[in-house]
Amino acid sequence: MSTESNKQDFTITVYAENQIGLLNRIAIIFSRRKINIESLNTSPSEIEHIHRFNILIQETEEVVRKLAKQIEKQIEVLKVYYNTNEDIIWQEMALYKVPTDEIAEKVLVERLLREYGARVVVIRKDYTVFETTGHREETDKLIEVLQPYGLIEFVRSARVAIIKASEGFHSKLREFERIEPGQDVIENEYLDKGDKVFTM
Amino acid sequence: MKLKLMETAQKELIKETPTKTTVEISGSVALLEGLIAEGTEVIFGYPGGAIMPIYDALYDYKEKLQHILVRHEQGGIHMGQGYARSSGKVGVVFATSGPGATNLVTGLADAQIDSTPLVCITGQVFAHLLGTDAFQETDVINITTPVTKWNYQVTDATEIPSVLAKAFYIARSGRPGPVLIDITKNAQLQLFNYEGYTPCNHIRSYRPKPIVRKEYIAQAADLINQAKKPFILFGQGVLLGKAEKEFKAFVEKSGIPAAWTIMGAGAIPTDHELNVGMLGMHGNYGPNVLTNECDVLIAIGMRFDDRVTGRLDKYAKQAKVVHLDIDPAEIDKNIKATVPVWGDCKDTLPLLTELIKEQKHTEWLERFRAYSQEEIEAVIQNELNPTTAEMTMGEVINQLNALTHGNAIIVTDVGQHQMVACRYAKFNNTRSNITSGGLGTMGFGLPAAIGAKFGAQDKTVVAVIGDGGFQMTLQELGTIMQSGIDVKIMILNNRFLGMVRQWQELFNDKRYSSVDITSPDFIKLADSYYIAGKRISDRKDLISSLDEMLNHKGSYLLEVMVTKENNVFPMVPQGCSVSEIRLK
Numbered sequence: 001m002s003t004e005s006n007k008q009d010f011t012i013t014v015y016a017e018n019q020i021g022l023l024n025r026i027a028i029i030f031s032r033r034k035i036n037i038e039s040l041n042t043s044p045s046e047i048e049h050i051h052r053f054n055i056l057i058q059e060t061e062e063v064v065r066k067l068a069k070q071i072e073k074q075i076e077v078l079k080v081y082y083n084t085n086e087d088i089i090w091q092e093m094a095l096y097k098v099p100t101d102e103i104a105e106k107v108l109v110e111r112l113l114r115e116y117g118a119r120v121v122v123i124r125k126d127y128t129v130f131e132t133t134g135h136r137e138e139t140d141k142l143i144e145v146l147q148p149y150g151l152i153e154f155v156r157s158a159r160v161a162i163i164k165a166s167e168g169f170h171s172k173l174r175e176f177e178r179i180e181p182g183q184d185v186i187e188n189e190y191l192d193k194g195d196k197v198f199t200m
Numbered sequence: 201m202k203l204k205l206m207e208t209a210q211k212e213l214i215k216e217t218p219t220k221t222t223v224e225i226s227g228s229v230a231l232l233e234g235l236i237a238e239g240t241e242v243i244f245g246y247p248g249g250a251i252m253p254i255y256d257a258l259y260d261y262k263e264k265l266q267h268i269l270v271r272h273e274q275g276g277i278h279m280g281q282g283y284a285r286s287s288g289k290v291g292v293v294f295a296t297s298g299p300g301a302t303n304l305v306t307g308l309a310d311a312q313i314d315s316t317p318l319v320c321i322t323g324q325v326f327a328h329l330l331g332t333d334a335f336q337e338t339d340v341i342n343i344t345t346p347v348t349k350w351n352y353q354v355t356d357a358t359e360i361p362s363v364l365a366k367a368f369y370i371a372r373s374g375r376p377g378p379v380l381i382d383i384t385k386n387a388q389l390q391l392f393n394y395e396g397y398t399p400c401n402h403i404r405s406y407r408p409k410p411i412v413r414k415e416y417i418a419q420a421a422d423l424i425n426q427a428k429k430p431f432i433l434f435g436q437g438v439l440l441g442k443a444e445k446e447f448k449a450f451v452e453k454s455g456i457p458a459a460w461t462i463m464g465a466g467a468i469p470t471d472h473e474l475n476v477g478m479l480g481m482h483g484n485y486g487p488n489v490l491t492n493e494c495d496v497l498i499a500i501g502m503r504f505d506d507r508v509t510g511r512l513d514k515y516a517k518q519a520k521v522v523h524l525d526i527d528p529a530e531i532d533k534n535i536k537a538t539v540p541v542w543g544d545c546k547d548t549l550p551l552l553t554e555l556i557k558e559q560k561h562t563e564w565l566e567r568f569r570a571y572s573q574e575e576i577e578a579v580i581q582n583e584l585n586p587t588t589a590e591m592t593m594g595e596v597i598n599q600l601n602a603l604t605h606g607n608a609i610i611v612t613d614v615g616q617h618q619m620v621a622c623r624y625a626k627f628n629n630t631r632s633n634i635t636s637g638g639l640g641t642m643g644f645g646l647p648a649a650i651g652a653k654f655g656a657q658d659k660t661v662v663a664v665i666g667d668g669g670f671q672m673t674l675q676e677l678g679t680i681m682q683s684g685i686d687v688k689i690m691i692l693n694n695r696f697l698g699m700v701r702q703w704q705e706l707f708n709d710k711r712y713s714s715v716d717i718t719s720p721d722f723i724k725l726a727d728s729y730y731i732a733g734k735r736i737s738d739r740k741d742l743i744s745s746l747d748e749m750l751n752h753k754g755s756y757l758l759e760v761m762v763t764k765e766n767n768v769f770p771m772v773p774q775g776c777s778v779s780e781i782r783l784k
């Protein structure tokens with residue numbers, strides 16, 4: 001069995017201070033090992049001043065675990081989680097720009113909107129912009145549908161994900177703010193083998 | 201708080217506020233005040249355009265901060281490393297922007313991989329010029345990101361005290377490492393209300409030490425107590441944790457044979473009865489072979505580098521592994537731990553020692569002795585007491601031991617002489633073996649030795665360097681000349697880039713490609729720097745010349761001509777298991 005076949009989607013969630021240069025510090029952890037980042041999103045988190053990175057890669061769990069440790073080692077990183085697709089709820093958003101005349105004439109727009117959960121963002125004489133959010137397959141499907149009508153532009157956002165099992169980061173943060181960390185901050189992966197959470 | 205600044209010139213700068221709680225000083229002065237507050241004794245540096253305001257401020261701090269003018273920034277940072285390694289303190293380095301900063305990169309990489317605490321200050325162009333390709337502008341932060349534990353660009357003077365405090369805290373705490381602060385020229389010049397210096401002891405996103413989990417200590421103790429053939433591997437973590445005493449107590453109570461990585465050498469004395477020698481590619485025979493026979497492997501403050509493990513899938517497969525490390529990312533990185541003991545070994549070792557039974561593993565230890573005897577007969581005897589006309593590197597180190605009694609600090613460069621020095625040098629004391637372990641930086645030896653002497657002025661510092669590596673940083677003879685520091689330099693000259701030649705001999709059918717290196721007259725060179733020196737090629741001159749070098753007042757360069765084509769053995773060839781170690 002090759003390690004190649006054990007590769008799967010992992011979504012890495014990083015809670016970090018919002019500091020210039022941290023994105024680079026995190027990105028080079030992947031590029032140094034010649035691992036491609038499939039998608040990367042940075043955004044505010046549920047806590048003020050703390051940023052949240054969502055990084056999607058395809059790797060084996062062993063590699064992801066080591067990467068998570070390396071990321072968590074960075075000074076400004078508070079915590080790293082990694083999850084398979086089963087453990088998370090995620091969305092990607094896509095925008096599609098198509099010629100209005102083509103679309104209006106040849107497509108049953110209403111059906112299209114209902115079937116693909118799409119919305120119209122802009123309608124102009126010359127073009128119309130649709131938007132959908134969903135999983136990759138769903139946003140991909142709409143490309144196929146719109147392609148024959150002269151898709152002018154397409155763009156898809158990075159994956160954003162919520163961890164199903166997570167209770168949020170608030171209580172953890174309180175522990176981090178203490179000089180002496182409480183025992184519960186220091187989870188040990190060997191005690192929590194089922195839980196795909198890494199923390200020091 | 202009212203500051204006592206030394207020079208009158210400085211006093212003119214100070215405008216006391218009505219409440220007398222702050223003073224107005226420049227970013228540069230704030231930096232120097234901070235360095236003093238952190239206990240900095242010496243700075244290794246080189247001035248230039250973008251760091252001029254700091255050097256201008258330094259002019260008034262001559263009495264409080266010793267600045268050593270180096271000859272090249274790479275030399276400066278290796279001096280900082282040598283200082284940090286011999287003293288256990290943080291090395292401080294100054295360089296200017298652009299080329300000054302890029303010249304630090306090799307030293308940063310070296311310090312990063314060998315966990316050496318450094319705070320490097322680089323000057324940077326004015327903030328408004330950032331990104332304009334200004335003169336001597338380079339993106340130092342992004343260039344140094346992969347090779348620093350942390351780095352930060354300061355564009356506003358008010359940030360300097362807190363950023364410096366953070367830098368020292370990060371550099372020295374947890375697993376130590378190099379930190380770089382890039383300060384734009386405007387921030388160096390900017391006057392601001394200085395409220396004094398507060399050292400940093402907490403960063404909420406940074407956990408220097410993982411919490412010790414007692415249940416793992418107990419599990420580790422169980423494994424150790426039940427083991428029939430336990431084996432300790434120790435690395436620099438013991439030194440970095442300043443846990444030599446705790447480590448010795450653990451080794452002595454457990455009675456377990458202990459072998460070292462080159463970074464861990466000296467954590468217990470070479471002659472300690474349970475010290476069974478060096479691990480790795482050119483390590484001792486027994487420790488390598490018996491790694492694949494032990495039943496419990498106890499790794500302390502070491503990271504299973506490939507030069508230690510050889511072929512990973514054939515490494516200690518039969519053994520249960522107890523791994524003690526302060527860096528959670530090291531556990532399970534290369535070798536899967538049966539019991540991970542996260543934490544500072546200064547904290548974890550005493551807990552473990554308490555739970556283990558006092559034992560003697562006499563028979564098992566005897567196995568190491570038997571292999572050692574075999575190695576002595578096959579390798580060491582010929583290396584230390586050669587019958588050839590020409591001298592060997594090993595005999596030089598051996599004679600040096602006899603004169604220093606193992607009390608000198610030995611700084612090495614990289615290559616054959618490094619392996620020979622690590623194998624044969626005697627260390628009675630901790631922090632006595634200073635070498636570029638992880639990065640293998642040729643040119644490290646001479647500047648690191650200068651720094652090591654600054655960090656341990658009461659010790660004899662001997663730099664053991666090859667003819668190749670010496671030529672990489674020989675400009676630092678100028679630093680020796682100007683600072684008057686006392687460093688003993690021993691060039692072991694085999695007129696080859698010996699280690700590469702050895703590999704070419706063994707693995708490339710003696711196709712000696714670009715390893716034949718010529719050298720200048722090193723003695724004349726030293727003489728031009730007013731450094732005494734001598735070249736010897738005859739065995740009968742060895743002891744007297746070493747004696748002369750060691751007793752010479754001031755620096756001395758001794759060039760010893762050694763056998764051209766000698767190989768370092770034993771050797772674990774690349775891609776082989778540690779138990780496939782070759783004696784010839």
